[in-house]
Amino acid sequence: MDLRKKIFLIDKTIDTINEKKLSTNKEALQLLFHHTRDLNKSVNDSCSIVVSEVKQIWEKAETPTQENSRCVAKLIKLYTDYRDAQKSVSRNNERKEQIVCNNLEKLFDIAHGNTFAMIDKETAEFLIDQRTQRMLHLKFNSTNIDLSPVPGVLISSPELNTEIQLNDEFPENSSSTHLLTATSHVVTSPEKSLILQVLHEQSMKSILVEKV
Structure with a gap:
């Protein structure tokens, strides 16, 4: 067994990412460590490669x-926070470790600040969905996106009155009840209506799946 493959919190490296979903923070780090540990590349070079693939x-x-520069900076910060948490283990700083651990399964969110208008x-x-339940996946045909949930998995019905955060990324201490972290720009009424409509339709789909 190669003990070098066992990595703090993220288990192991990966040499490719899932092409059917947008990558999580964990997947971005796993691919990053593949380039730094397995291929002996620098952190900066590895971050650029990972961002390109993502x-x-x-x-x-x-x-x-x-x-691109903002995406690379975001990955470097993710890596730095991860390494800080790794070092904190020896100092029994469980809070810092828990923050990083909770963040791993979230989307590595590099969406444009004006995404929903575009x-x-x-x-x-x-x-x-990729920011919340992560039940949908891409399929490579004329429509690209498969809006059917993964078979055999029950989806919880989301709360439609949940606050919509208006910033670029999930805040460090955000609750899992936040359905959507949107954008840093001022959301227009039509755009807000679109977001709420999508959330409502996801909720209706979830209820139907649970009744099956």
């Missing part, structure tokens, strides 16, 4: 992303 999935999902309803529904 962005390809966002392009397939037809979802605009932030500038995408159609179906794409918006996919992005919201």
Whole structure:
């Protein structure tokens, strides 16, 4: 057994990412460590490579992303926070470790700040799902996005009155009850209506699945 493959909190490296969903923070770190540990590349070079690969999935999902430099900076910060948590283990700082652990399964969110004004309803529904339940996946045909939930999995009905956060990314101490972290710009009434409509339709689909 190669003990070097066992990595704090994220288990192991991966040499490719899931092309059917937008990558989580954990997947981004797993791929990053593949380049730094397995291929002996620098952290900065590895972050650039990982962002490039992650962005390809966002392009397939037809979802605009932030500038490359901002995405790389976001991944470097994620890596730095992860390493700080790793060091804190010896100091019994469980809080810092827990914050990083809770963040791992969240979307590595590099959406453009004005995303919801730039995408159609179906794409918006996919992005919201990837930020929350992560039940939808991409399929490579004329429509690209499969809006059917994964078979055999029950989906909890979300709360429709949940607060919508208006910032670029999930806040560090955000609650899992936040369905959507939207954008840093001022949301217009039509855009807010689109978001709420998508959330409502997701809720109706969830209820139908639970009744089956």
